Amino acid sequence: MKTLILFTTRHGCTAKAAGMLQSRMGQGADTINLMTDSVPALSEYETVILGGSIYYGGIQKQMTEFIKKEQSQLASKRIGLFLCAAEPGEKALKELEEAFPEFLRARAKAADVFGNELDYSKLSLPEKLVFRAVKGKRRRGDGLSSDKINKFAAKMLG
Ligand SMILES: Cc1cc2nc3c(=O)[nH]c(=O)nc-3n(C[C@H](O)[C@H](O)[C@H](O)COP(=O)(O)O)c2cc1C
Numbered sequence: 001m002k003t004l005i006l007f008t009t010r011h012g013c014t015a016k017a018a019g020m021l022q023s024r025m026g027q028g029a030d031t032i033n034l035m036t037d038s039v040p041a042l043s044e045y046e047t048v049i050l051g052g053s054i055y056y057g058g059i060q061k062q063m064t065e066f067i068k069k070e071q072s073q074l075a076s077k078r079i080g081l082f083l084c085a086a087e088p089g090e091k092a093l094k095e096l097e098e099a100f101p102e103f104l105r106a107r108a109k110a111a112d113v114f115g116n117e118l119d120y121s122k123l124s125l126p127e128k129l130v131f132r133a134v135k136g137k138r139r140r141g142d143g144l145s146s147d148k149i150n151k152f153a154a155k156m157l158g
């Protein structure tokens with residue numbers, strides 16, 4: 001039962017989350033960065049986990065385009081969905097709902113927002129301005145939730 005974790009990221013938080021998830025999924029989980037790696041044949045995988053991060057309210061367009069292109073194959077997989085995002089609680093769940101289409105959310109064994117991490121010093125100037133507007137004087141994200149990632153992996157394996 002092979003698992004493919006496919007992610008998009010701008011500053012690396014989602015790559016880290018995908019790695020944490022991979023280590024909890026056991027043998028046979030491959031991790032692919034949709035923005036830089038070539039994607040293996042989906043037919044080799046029974047489970048596909050999709051993850052991205054939210055900027056200005058939306059997920060990376062590479063993820064949206066991939067889902068559109070592979071819609072028919074994805075519709076027959078076991079699915080997991082996750083985000084890295086700074087918004088808390090209800091707002092984060094709303095972002096999750098808007099990031100992934102209904103046909104995937106309906107199939108998902110697990111779907112969650114794992115939290116956020118950002119190194120302020122690595123942001124572009126416009127990003128810094130937005131980050132400060134959202135986070136005030138804080139210079140880092142709130143961190144990724146190991147607990148949420150553990151629970152997500154347990155649901156996917158169950
Ligand atoms: C310019 C900018 C805009 C952002 N916009 C949002 C947003 O609309 N909603 C949200 O929940 N998080 C937002 N974030 C937080 C990121 O989603 C979060 O830091 C995430 O961990 C980044 O993941 P990545 O490094 O994988 O791209 C924003 C961050 C920056 C710097």
